Amino acid sequence: MDLQPWPHAESPFHAGEQAAQQRAGKREQMEAAGRRVVRPAMPEHHRLFFAQLPFVLVGAVDGEGMPWATMLSGAPGFMQAPDPGHLHIGGHVLAGDPLADALHPGADIGLLGIELHTRRRNRMNGRLLAADEAGMTVAVTQSFGNCPRYIQLRHWREAGADEMAGSPAWYGDALDTGAADALRAADTIFIATHHRDAASAHSGGADVSHRGGKAGFVRVDDARTLTFPDFNGNNYFNTIGNLVANPRAGLLVPDFERGGLLQLSGRGEIVWSGAEVAGFAGAERLVRLHVERVVRRPGVVPLRWRFEAMSPALAQTGGWDASAGH
Numbered sequence: 001m002d003l004q005p006w007p008h009a010e011s012p013f014h015a016g017e018q019a020a021q022q023r024a025g026k027r028e029q030m031e032a033a034g035r036r037v038v039r040p041a042m043p044e045h046h047r048l049f050f051a052q053l054p055f056v057l058v059g060a061v062d063g064e065g066m067p068w069a070t071m072l073s074g075a076p077g078f079m080q081a082p083d084p085g086h087l088h089i090g091g092h093v094l095a096g097d098p099l100a101d102a103l104h105p106g107a108d109i110g111l112l113g114i115e116l117h118t119r120r121r122n123r124m125n126g127r128l129l130a131a132d133e134a135g136m137t138v139a140v141t142q143s144f145g146n147c148p149r150y151i152q153l154r155h156w157r158e159a160g161a162d163e164m165a166g167s168p169a170w171y172g173d174a175l176d177t178g179a180a181d182a183l184r185a186a187d188t189i190f191i192a193t194h195h196r197d198a199a200s201a202h203s204g205g206a207d208v209s210h211r212g213g214k215a216g217f218v219r220v221d222d223a224r225t226l227t228f229p230d231f232n233g234n235n236y237f238n239t240i241g242n243l244v245a246n247p248r249a250g251l252l253v254p255d256f257e258r259g260g261l262l263q264l265s266g267r268g269e270i271v272w273s274g275a276e277v278a279g280f281a282g283a284e285r286l287v288r289l290h291v292e293r294v295v296r297r298p299g300v301v302p303l304r305w306r307f308e309a310m311s312p313a314l315a316q317t318g319g320w321d322a323s324a325g326h
């Protein structure tokens with residue numbers, strides 16, 4: 001049976017998201033679309049989709065309120081939705097991860113299920129209901145799909161035992177050479193944001209979203225600053241709206257070939273217009289992150305991905321070499 005669309009009187013979008021939609025001239029259109037598409041529970045095809053995935057992206061905040069994005073993995077089936085309102089994840093964040101001590105019952109959590117070899121993705125945001133030796137159970141607040149644009153085509157495999165011998169983790173408050181090189185080479189990143197409005201019982205919370213571009217779309221400005229374009233998307237403005245309300249963000253940069261994770265957290269800034277935006281073909285605005293914490297964990301993901309093709313949607317986008325002033 002199909003679930004009913006958004007059943008609540010209040011909007012599926014909080015004040016920050018609404019402000020960003022208004023600025024883009026999309027407010028009325030998105031309110032109507034959101035009430036049709038955003039659901040308070042997982043439809044059957046979303047439940048089946050998460051169950052077939054070997055990994056999931058997670059967004060949450062640490063004890064200091066800083067957002068982080070990370071990745072959990074397991075054999076397909078490690079996630080199961082026993083009913084439309086709950087998702088069980090048979091695993092935990094590993095020791096050394098910035099979120100290792102943050103995912104406790106009551107915590108806001110954002111999940112992104114993404115299948116790189118089909119370019120399919122679904123979002124699910126909610127609250128952690130329980131955590132024990134068997135894993136974590138999430139109570140669903142919002143469930144909705146995303147378009148396949150900007151996702152690079154990749155096929156996954158399990159890593160061999162000889163591929164799992166990673167180097168020690170590195171922690172810092174600025175980008176080192178390894179972190180800067182990873183950012184410059186990235187064609188895929190994930191961004192975690194958070195906003196909790198006490199007046200909105202059914203919107204807000206933690207969120208994690210995908211961003212894709214041609215390799216080099218993330219510009220390293222200095223050891224504590226990076227900038228990347230925000231292309232046209234579904235116009236929900238989940239990430240941008242969270243940054244309007246709470247200018248904190250976390251980035252995750254996976255090393256798809258070697259299983260490493262680069263995690264950053266800091267203060268986010270939106271560049272709405274100007275020469276920088278106009279100079280990057282396809283950019284509707286820019287996101288700038290002022291880095292405060294950096295974690296590099298080589299070889300921690302037991303999966304490897306083989307690159308197949310760039311997203312066709314990126315053909316009309318540019319790069320920083322042509323950007324004004326750079």
